[in-house]
Amino acid sequence: MVFQEQNSYGVGSMIQFKNFTAAFGEKQVVSNLNLSLKANTITAIIGASGSGKTTLLRTLCRMNDRISNFFIEGNVLIDGKDIYQSETDVYALRRKVGMVFQKPCVFPESIFENVVFGVKDKWGRNELPGLAQKLLRDVSLWDEVKDRLEEKATTLSQGQQQRLTLARTLAVGPQVLLMDEPTSSLDPKSTEVIEMLAQSLKANHTILWVTHQQAQAHSIADQVLVIKDNQVSPSLMTRQQEDPVSFTRILQNIPGHSE
Structure with a gap:
């Protein structure tokens, strides 16, 4: 099946890895992963620095493709479609799978232009202000910037x-959100806001969230994946099912994790 862009904003996607291995040259990052993630859930991914957390995220939007010695084996499926088949429209894939990085990445343009940057060619000029307002409300930012929309985003x-x-x-209507330590550079209050937003956004999105923080992983996620020695934990530890004591013990065995 060919992966094509779909106008299906508001529906999370199921993700599957089948016999999946990722490597940079001879260095394996993930080995023989078989895993299914339900739609409309938050999955936290934890592990030591350099364990492959970000690499695993980037396989879902094919951001590793331009690295010359990167290769994969096996399959990665989103809603049953293999995103690594040759016919895949990578541009469409990256609209379906959005990514937020460790540090905020704003353009040196106005707040308004930043919001609508990726959709100006798809919406009428008169529709953009309403769209911008909706999106800013969705991230609890509208009340703080509604009188500053023409100011530079860098302010x-x-x-x-x-x-x-x-x-x-x-704005582009992704069904999957990849969050690569999105709060690592933020103060506690801003961190709490982003965490609360994730809880509301999962109603319409499937979210993968990389973090070093044990408390954050345990509080925000429906399930937690542990990456260690090229292996991803085969069982998903949920907040509802996992004994907090054993959860803590598992995390403490990961070098470099934090409370």
Whole structure:
């Protein structure tokens, strides 16, 4: 089946890895992974620095493709469609799978232009203000910037910039959100806002969230994956099912994790 862009905003996607191995040259990052992630859930991914957390995220939007010695074996499926088949429209894939990075990535343009950057060619000029307002409300930013829309996005705080980045990502209608340590550079208050947003966004999106923080993984996620020695934990540890004591013990065995 050919992966093509679909106008299906508001529906999360199921993700599957089948006999999946990822490597840079001779260095394996993930080995023989078989895993299914339900739609409309939050999956936290934890592990030591360099364990492959970000690499695993980037396989879902094929951001590793341009690295010359990167290769994969096996299959990665989103809603049953293999995203690594030769016929895949990578541009369409990256509209379906959005990514938010560790540090806010805003353009040196106005707040308004940042929000609508990726959709100006798809919406009428008169529709863009309403769209921008909706997106900014979705990330709890509208009340803070509604009188500043023509100001440069760089005038915002780090926490505001990260929410603006999230709004811009949501504008293209992704069904999967990849969050690569999105709160690592934020203060506690801004971190809490982003975490709360994730809980509301999972109603319409499937979310994968990389973090080093044990408490964050345990509080935000429906399930947690542990990456260690090229292996991803075969069982999903949920907040509802996992004994907090054993959950903590598992995490403490990961070098470099934090409370």
